[in-house]
Amino acid sequence: MELSPFGHISYCTNIHAGEHWEEVFDKLKQYIPRIKTEVSPDKSFGIGLRLSDIASKELLEGNNLTEFVNWMAETDTYVFTMNGFPFGSFHNTVVKDQVHAPDWITQARLDYSKRLLFILSQILPQGMSGGVSTNPVGYRHWFKGQSESEGALEKGASQMLEVALYLHQLEKETGKYLHLDIEPEPDGFLENSPEVLDFFQEYLLRLGKPKFQNELGVSAEEAERLIKRHLTLCYDICHFALAYESPEYTLGALKQAGIQVGKVQVSAALRILFDAEPNKVWQVLEAFDESTYLHQVTQQTEEGVKTYADLPDLLAHKGDFTELRAHFHVPIFLERYGLLQSTQDQIKAVVDYAKTHAVSEHWEVETYTWDVLPADLKTEMGACIIRELQWLKSEFES
Template sequence: MQTPYGHLSYCSNIHPGEDWKEHFSVLQSSIPQIKVSVCPDASMGIGLRLANQASIDLSEKSNFDAFKKWLDDNNCYVFTMNGFPYGGFHNVVVKDKVHAPDWTTQERTDYTIRMFGLLAKLLPENLSEGGISTSPLSYRFWWKTTDALIDATQKATQNMVSVVESLVELKATTGKTLHLDIEPEPDGILENSTEYLDWYNHYLLPIGIKQLSGKGFSEEEATNAIKTHIQLCYDVCHFAVGFEHPQSVIDKLDAQGLKVGKIQISSALKVDFSNDATEKLKVIAQYNEPTYLHQVVAQKKDGSFVKFPDLTEAISGFDENILSWRVHFHVPLFIENYGMLASTRSDIEDTINVHKQKPFTNHLEIETYTWGVLPTEFQAPLNESIIREINWVKGLL
């Protein structure tokens, strides 16, 4: 829905469906019920997540026409999409496979270009901008040497520049400005703002300018095309896990003329080990579920940080020098405390306040997808939970 600070929705990766028939069926049963509670008299935006197979299915004219008609009939619209999970995301073990196939592959490139073709046609006539969030190149632990990691970064960047070429063409033919929104995540090749900026300046711009110059772009035209079509996805949970502050990140981006494609509004778990450490380890163990990666960044008493690739390693590696944890577990936005644990909800409030003072994106997307793997006492009917999250964010805005 339109708010004074941009379009707001929730990401449909919360719903199952790797093929379009199943996913559309869930949207048809869920969206009208949600809409009547959050924006009965206004258009409702949808943050659409399409798996690869669903994107192929929706590319068929009959499926696309039926979906477009359903959007119109229900006063809904799509303004952003999630292109991070390529394949299975529900009822399977995801873990590091969420990055597969990664940006070193043609499969990831083709899938993303197909998604942009769909988004260009789904955007309403009165909207000229849309974005798709994506993986931060690859999962860094797949690359065992420094040279292998550099090679993967270069190949992934080249493929992203190929997407820029497609987006330049789409803008020329449709008038729509579409951007690929890179989502830094713990243990991705790009984990934080520092790594994102380093990649942008030392890989993306040099590789992109060279690659686009071969297509007839001047250096200025290539730079403008890259900065227009490659933007940051500010996932609040991910930046909170990395102990980054929103104002600092936005200031660094502004200083280099780089844009934020969307804010993914999400919350992480936070654990203070200054007291009752043994009991809190028992409580956090309830969140050590087998579906998703739950990376941990630990702050030590001397102010330094240590990272763990998942909760299992963090629990086994705990020692008395650790002061606090931030855990990559997307917990409900409207809950601040989980028994002896807390959340990074204050980071959401800080991010929204920074945005309200000086808006830095047009797209706001709620992304809590872990309802089915939360401890039982925090689970609730899904549509009720989505409604509660949307209304909580509306209250902040």
């Protein structure tokens, strides 16, 4: 739904299991009409669509795309953003670091991303911008040493620039403006604002400006403008909370560098405070240990942010801590989880910032851990999605 002047607000359908298009479409039919009735009864409802590589290929087969467009017309819905981070299976399997596979050094990631953007160009309403979020080049622990890492960043930047050129041409052909939204997260090559700024300056712009000048016959200034127009940031609130960055700092730094926020993913991390009954806190935290997703844990130290690669790594070395934050995309409408808290305050801070600053046209709630939450926190999914969207809407309207 569009909530003026903030932009389009929805939730990411990666919450629904389904790797084939038929499964995805069945879930949309099951949940979207009910959610729209509750959240946006009098306005069109936007969808944050997630398609696996397989589903994206299947959607382009036969009459599938036409049937989907017709269904959206019948239900008064539209797609304005897509999640292109998880390539393959995202449910009922061990995902962990494989959420980054294939990464941006591969042809498969490039082809998948361009396919998603093409699909979006076909279904995006005229006059509306569209974006596809993607992983932050790759998983840094797969690469050994500075040389391998720099090589991966260079290759990843080169392939993202191919996407930017593709989107420039696509806009000329369709009149639709689309962007690729790069999503920093813990243990990705891009984790925080300094790394984002460095990637844009030292890789995307260094490689991209002469490439765009040569291929498009434009000035260096125009080349930079086009790169920053089509390559933007996906600002995941949970991820930047894990980096211990305030929204004012991050969003201010991006604006100063001329980097756009293509999408805000509205999400919350777990905050673990050890101010009372630390043994009980550890017991509660252990209930969140599960085998599907990576749950990096971060600690603010005098030397900077220290990251534990996964929750079991922390639990195996319990120490004396004051505060930790865990990558767990917990429901955004809750501030506390028993003895644990969330970084819901960071969401409120971003919304407050957006009331006086232009942030992004796209806002997507991304809570995807419902199935792996401790039993006492699980409830019916549709009701939870509705509650999340109503909570976010009320924060914007307050």
